[in-house]
Each structure stands twice: as structure tokens, then as C-alpha cells.
Amino acid sequence: MAAALAVNHLWKSFGSGLRPAVRDVSFAAAPGEIIVLLGPSGCGKTTTLRMVAGLEQPTDGTILIGTEAAYDSKQRINVAPQHRQIGMVFQSYAVWPHMSVAKNVAYPLARRGLGRAEIARKVEEALALVGLEDYLDRSVSSLSGGQMQRVALARALVYEPRIILLDEPLSNLDAKLRLRLRDDLRTIIKKLGLTALYVTHDQEEAVVIGDRIGVMKDGELLQMSAAADLYNRPADAFVAHFTGVTNMLQGRVRSRSGGTASIELSGGAGPILATLGKDVADGEAVSVGIRPENIRLLDTPPSSLEPDQHRARVVERRFHGGQSVYRVAVLGTELDVVELGTMPRFDQGHEVTLTLPADLCWSFPAEASTDRRIEAV
Numbered sequence: 001m002a003a004a005l006a007v008n009h010l011w012k013s014f015g016s017g018l019r020p021a022v023r024d025v026s027f028a029a030a031p032g033e034i035i036v037l038l039g040p041s042g043c044g045k046t047t048t049l050r051m052v053a054g055l056e057q058p059t060d061g062t063i064l065i066g067t068e069a070a071y072d073s074k075q076r077i078n079v080a081p082q083h084r085q086i087g088m089v090f091q092s093y094a095v096w097p098h099m100s101v102a103k104n105v106a107y108p109l110a111r112r113g114l115g116r117a118e119i120a121r122k123v124e125e126a127l128a129l130v131g132l133e134d135y136l137d138r139s140v141s142s143l144s145g146g147q148m149q150r151v152a153l154a155r156a157l158v159y160e161p162r163i164i165l166l167d168e169p170l171s172n173l174d175a176k177l178r179l180r181l182r183d184d185l186r187t188i189i190k191k192l193g194l195t196a197l198y199v200t201h202d203q204e205e206a207v208v209i210g211d212r213i214g215v216m217k218d219g220e221l222l223q224m225s226a227a228a229d230l231y232n233r234p235a236d237a238f239v240a241h242f243t244g245v246t247n248m249l250q251g252r253v254r255s256r257s258g259g260t261a262s263i264e265l266s267g268g269a270g271p272i273l274a275t276l277g278k279d280v281a282d283g284e285a286v287s288v289g290i291r292p293e294n295i296r297l298l299d300t301p302p303s304s305l306e307p308d309q310h311r312a313r314v315v316e317r318r319f320h321g322g323q324s325v326y327r328v329a330v331l332g333t334e335l336d337v338v339e340l341g342t343m344p345r346f347d348q349g350h351e352v353t354l355t356l357p358a359d360l361c362w363s364f365p366a367e368a369s370t371d372r373r374i375e376a377v
């Protein structure tokens with residue numbers, strides 16, 4: 001099936017002396033797919049979205065919406081935003097405060113010259129979809145932030161766009177509302193079978209909303225995959241850090257067997273087993289990342305240790321209510337380990353056996369990982 005949106009080798013430069021804001025970005029969204037662009041401030045997410053919308057002209061590349069070119073630098077095609085059949089929702093609510101809820105939502109239809117009865121029906125349908133069917137005649141200025149954002153969403157959906165673009169639509173809402181609308185947004189988009197491009201810097205939001213997530217840094221798309229792959233197979237150290245990896249061990253690849261490497265740690269400890277990143281060579285210095293929640297602690301020491309098991313000691317325990325965070329001394333360094341549950345198992349000083357599952361330890365070239373760690377924090 002043809003992609004609903006295809007972005008190919010897209011570049012954007014805002015000036016000759018400046019680093020390009022978007023560098024050779026390519027991805028495609030299947031019909032009905034929700035693609036999230038995730039990354040720190042200034043990485044080029046909004047610029048990418050604005051180019052798809054037609055609000056920013058690319059320096060190079062192509063954008064296809066369905067089978068039609070919306071932008072093609074070589075063929076000099078640049079379809080105006082209003083002709084791209086795109087719905088948009090932004091961070092600021094972008095609703096007209098002097099108009100009623102119904103008038104706000106009706107606005108795009110009135111501009112397209114639809115009849116009154118049809119407009120009324122579509123407005124009611126769109127408002128029902130966002131749970132505001134009882135607010136038709138209310139003034140927008142009397143609504144809460146979350147309700148205003150629902151009005152903005154209804155207005156973006158009302159004329160049945162081919163694609164919906166959302167740029168940090170939840171970031172002006174308080175935490176509780178954000179969680180509720182986050183779940184609702186995905187449900188609504190899926191119910192309509194819309195293809196969506198969604199921009200956020202919040203990884204949790206990205207995971208809940210997106211079918212696939214693209215992580216951007218310095219204008220580049222580093223990895224685009226389903227959330228579980230992003231978490232379990234990060235392409236590089238930046239992606240690993242951005243999705244919450246805090247433990248990094250330094251070492252060197254000693255030997256390898258298939259996709260797994262035996263890694264000797266700096267200071268002579270180890271070896272540990274880790275999955276090899278795609279650019280890691282034999283003998284190379286590496287950083288090995290492992291998430292605190294993927295490390296397991298055993299109370300009773302086994303009679304003999306497996307290759308992925310190591311003796312360790314609890315240095316510090318922090319109780320967070322629903323989970324305990326342990327700082328554990330192991331392999332000549334200290335690692336964070338998270339365990340879910342309201343009953344902490346170990347006290348400070350407790351001797352434990354620690355498992356580092358090889359398939360959840362990822363090795364990356366050392367130089368890149370240390371550089372990128374600093375930027376990612």
C-alpha cells in the first residue's frame with residue numbers, strides 16, 4: 001500500500017553560515033499510522049513538521065502526501081498549505097476567544113463554502129468526537145486549557161484532512177489533563193483512521209501516542225522504530241540516553257560470537273556480555289548501556305555464577321513509594337537498579353547477585369557515547 005506521507009532527503013537551512021536545521025531526513029507513514037518526532041529542543045522536529053505543512057519551504061528534498069507531490073525541489077513543486085488537506089494542532093490553543101465553540105469548529109467549513117445544515121452536522125460530529133458535544137454555544141474564553149485544545153482538535157478534524165499534524169499539543173496543559181488528553185488523542189486519531197505526524201520532546205508522551213517514534217538530534221533522524229524497538233534496540237548512545245538509560249560502563253570488545261560480545265571493563269573488571277551495536281568492531285573501546293529496570297538482583301547467591309551474573313553490594317537504597325532505586329557496587333563501579341513494588345527487598349550493605357542480561361546490554365562506540373551523553377542530560 002502506498003504511504004500516506006513520504007518525506008525524502010529533506011533539508012532545511014535558514015542561512016548560509018548556519019548549521020542546517022534539518023539534515024537529510026527521510027521517513028514514510030503508512031495510512032492510519034501515527035509517527036512521532038521526538039528529540040531535545042532545537043533538534044529540528046518543528047521545522048520538519050512545518051515543511052510538511054507547507055509553512056516552511058525546504059532547501060532540498062521531496063514531500064509526498066498520498067501519491068501527490070506537495071514539495072519537490074527538482075521539479076519546483078510547492079503546494080500551498082491550504083491545498084495540502086492537512087489539519088494542524090499547535091501548542092498554543094489557536095482558537096478564537098470571541099467566538100463560540102461551534103463557530104470556532106465551523107470556521108474551516110464556512111471558508112470552504114459548505115451549506116449550513118452540513119456544517120451543523122459536521123460540527124456536532126467533530127465535537128462529539130472530542131467529548132464537547134454539550135459545549136456548542138459556550139464561549140471559548142470560558143473553557144479550560146484542555147477543553148480549548150479539544151476545540152482546536154475538533155477544528156483540525158472537521159474537514160476530514162488527509163493527515164493531521166500536531167506540534168506539542170499538550171505542553172501547555174497541567175500534568176493531570178495532559179495524561180487524560182494524551183490517551184484521548186490517540187483514541188480519536190485511531191478511531192478516524194487518520195495518518196498523523198506528532199512532535200514532542202516528552203518520551204513518555206511519544207511512547208503512548210506513537211505507532212513509531214523517530215528520534216532526532218541536530219537536524220538528523222537517528223532512528224525511527226516502534227517504541228519497544230527504540231527501548232530495546234537503541235541505534236546509538238544518544239537514543240539510549242534519551243529513552244532513559246542511565247548506566248554506562250566503559251570497556252573494550254575482547255571477543256565476539258554472533259551479535260554478542262564479551263567486553264572487558266576499564267580497570268580490568270568483567271568480562272560482561274553485551275549486544276553489539278552496528279558500528280562496533282573487535283578490539284574497539286565501547287560504552288555499554290543498561291537500563292536500571294533491566295538489571296535483576298538475587299538475594300541468595302547461586303552455587304556458581306552464570307556468565308551474566310556478578311557479585312554486588314547495595315550501597316544506597318532510595319524508596320520512591322511504588323519502586324525502590326538501589327545504587328549497587330559491582331565490577332569496580334556503581335550502577336542504578338530499579339525494582340517495582342512497595343516492599344524494598346534490600347538494605348544498605350546487603351550482598352546480592354546481579355544479572356546483566358546480554359540482550360539488554362548494548363555496546364556503542366565509546367567516543368560517540370561519552371560526547372552524546374553530556375548533550376543528552
Ligand SMILES: Nc1ncnc2c1ncn2[C@@H]1O[C@H](COP(=O)(O)OP(=O)(O)OP(=O)(O)O)[C@@H](O)[C@H]1O
Pocket residue numbers: 014021039040041042043044045046047048201
Ligand atoms: N525561522 C528561523 N530562522 C532561523 N533559524 C531557525 C528558524 N526556525 C528554526 N530555526 C532553528 O532551527 C533549529 C531547529 O529548530 P526547531 O524549532 O525545528 O527545533 P525543535 O526540535 O522543534 O525545538 P523546540 O522543541 O524547541 O521547538 C534550531 O536551531 C532553531 O534555532
